[in-house]
């Protein structure tokens with residue numbers, strides 16, 4: 001039995017232990033003193049700590065340096081609305097109707113704008129149909145419930161200018 005001079009482990013096959021546990025061949029093992037080895041280990045630990053610190057810094061920068069007011073502006077929210085969303089997420093509280101409608105309205109605006117490039121549109125959203133007639137020069141041609149199914153479908157055509 002050999003004893004590894006680095007970690008005092010008894011080894012049937014020292015060279016394979018050294019290769020597996022310390023990632024070096026016997027030539028390097030024989031050349032390296034225990035002091036060299038310890039210094040190497042210390043270096044390695046310090047490097048690990050530094051790397052961890054860098055990651056933590058990045059994270060905390062991301063979260064602390066952004067102003068809440070900027071985030072609210074980005075997502076077009078008031079502080080109360082954000083709190084409602086957080087309560088909904090964390091405690092399952094329902095989001096007030098007015099806020100739900102606002103979310104719905106904003107989504108309708110996006111949908112209406114994207115549909116407005118067409119000449120003929122079908123939509124199941126009354127809100128989208130309203131926006132198309134109000135702002136994009138569409139006219140309701142038909143309101144159908146195909147095969148008696150809900151929801152209704154609004155058929156709109158763009159007015160000729």
Ligand SMILES: [Zn+2]
Pocket residue numbers: 004005006007008009017018021022
């Ligand atoms: Zn060892």
